[in-house]
Amino acid sequence: MAKLMINRNKKEGTIAPEIYGHFSEHLGRCIYEGLYVGENSEIPNVNGMRTDVVEALKEIKIPVLRWPGGCFADEYHWKDGIGPKENRKKMVNTHWGGVVEDNSFGTHEFFELCRQLGCKTYINGNLGSGTVQEMSEWVEYMTFNGVSPMADLRKKNGHEEPWTIDYFGVGNENWGCGGNMRPQYYADEYRRYQTYVRNYDPQKPIQKICGGANVDDYDWTRKVLETTHDHTVPEFHGFMDGLSLHYYVHPEGWEIKGSATDFDEEVWYKTLKKALYMETLVERHGKIMDQYDPDKKIGMIVDEWGCWFTVEPGTNPGFLYQQNTIRDALVAGITLNIFNKHCDRVKMANLAQMVNVLQSVILTEGPKMIKTPTYHVFHMYRHHQGATLLNSTLTGVGETGIGEWKVPEVTESVSEDAEHIITVTLNNLSADEEKEIEIAFAGDEHVYSVKEAKVVSAEMHAHNTFDVPELVKEEEFTAYKKCGNGIKVMLPPCSVVELRLQ
Structure with a gap:
């Protein structure tokens, strides 16, 4: 048996609640229709946030939410999403579906959503197409409690007190959609940009997340850390609190992916085998991190993970809408067990994505809402949050x-x-x-x-x-x-x- x-008697560390984090991108119906319906919607809402979705998410104790992307983050210009909604710029979301983004969900709305969820905030800044000044001013707008142009603008837009940024990602997937950069180039840019992500409140320091590797690109991890840690003086430590990692399970490969609901027993096992590959990734990237950070002060941040299948028939291919079966539940259970057992290094993870996109915990259709099998796994596993491994x-x-x-x-x-x-x-x-x-x-x-x-x-x-x-x-x-x-x-x-x- x-x-x-x-x-x-052998306690192996604390399981960070943030391992059970989530991700919301301006992609398909994740934010619009999924999380946000607007104040004038007939669907019950509080300040535009869907009441049924918010209440369901609170039941699984959402610890942290990442926004606005994803690939969208490196083309997002935050000033387009503040001020009176009728004056906000409209743009075409070129990454996801070619639909119009009206920016009605912006900085104020994100913090309102996190307030309702009672969760920490994880903002991803625009390094790919944005400037240092733009990123610096956004941080000032959100967190400075004094007299300054950006703090004054926030107050003018209706929020007197500053917010708290718990985590700030300096770019996203800069090896790909975030600029097609080489690791050394990105690492130098990271050093520069993060300098201007100011901690205006020393009592609430911002945890800075460096853009890490895609799947098994160990060369990226090594070269980024070599560059960021080169000529580092003691007082410069703390400029990096986390290094990200992205991994999606595609049972039939990146191009084909495979159906979310129509699969045979062989594909069942193929999917689970690929989910188990997360352990190899965590261990191998972790060993490289150990060379530069033996005390494990830099967290591994797996801020995009989950199953990525072919979209449901008849839906916009750029919306990444897929069904969620018991197979997804097993992928979630396997992956969360891996993160738990590596809690000495893995300090945050963000399932992609929260609602209506990829391996979501909730699906909506107009006023209807359903909880997926993955939702129920997160609900059970919530008891691991903050517990001792x-x-x-x-x-x-x-x-x-x-x-x-x-x-x-x-x-x-x-x-x-x-x-x-x-x-x-x-x-x-x-x-x-x-x-x-x-x-x-x-x-x-x-x-x-x-x-x-x-x-x-x-x-x-x-x-x-x-x-x-x-x-x-x-x-x-x-x-x-x-x-x-x-x-x-x-x-x-x-x-x-x-x-x-x-």
Whole structure:
């Protein structure tokens, strides 16, 4: 029998709540129709933000939200999105669908959304097509609490007090859509631009995020760090608080991608195998970071991750709208377990994207809203936020899969919160077989009981629709029994399971 051995005496770090972060770009129907409908909409809203979506997102304890991009960030000029809405510039969103962007959702609206969600703010600045002055003035506009041209402009536009920027990304994907730069060139630009991202309030320092690699471009990571850390003097430390990493799961490759709902068992395993590749990326990029930052003061920020499939038939290809099945739930569970177990280096991650785009947690259609299978995984895993990672080891677990696409039967992570409740999250990657796991505790005579147990499980193609909105959802999990001081669990196929032990 497979066994999960937990050692409560071996604590391995704190799981940053920001690992469970999200991403909202001016892309398709993520912001407009998804998050923001405007103050005059018939859809219930508070200051333009959809009430149903905001309330659903609050239930999964959104810790941080990234905005305005993505590729959109490096063509976004923030002054277009402030002031009276009738005077705001209109533009064509050349990256995403060629539709008109009217800038009715801008800086003030973003901070209002974060206020309603109760989450931290992650702003991505325009390095690709913007100037140092533009970026510097935006930071001043948002955070300066004094007399200055930008602070005065903010007050004129109706917000007397400054906001707090928790994280600021200096550009996005500057190896690609953010300027097609070489790593050394971007790193020099990063050094210059970040200098002018001023900390106007020393009590609320801005965490600065440097643009990192695409997937396995280890050369980018190495050369960026070589350049940013060259000739660095001690007082210059802290100019980089995070280095980003982007990775999307494309089961059929970048060009084809593959359907979100029409796939066979081989593609099921191929998808999960590619999701597991995140561990290799975190470890290998992490080793390069260790050479320059052995104390792990610079966080790895995986600010774009998730499944990227072919868009749903009949939708705008530039809107990246896709369905979300139990396969997505497994990708989320696998990936979040990986981030948890690497919490010494991974300090933030942002699922792409929050609503109506790629692997979203919510889909909307007019006044209707549904929660996806991925939403329910985030809802279960919220208990890991801010908890202490416990040492855990799986033994007796084999592989499942087809041909070259073999994956572990089970993945897991374990944490303990401030109330000493232990959260165990388990994924059964098999498409058709149950798996029994014994949960045991090393050197611990305490007899554990199950405080709460939940499962998300269904046939691998199962997904929620606006006609059948709760086909896949969290349900009570009862397939467990006590054994000694531990628990025996029978995991259904295609499942994400959470047990809360005390």
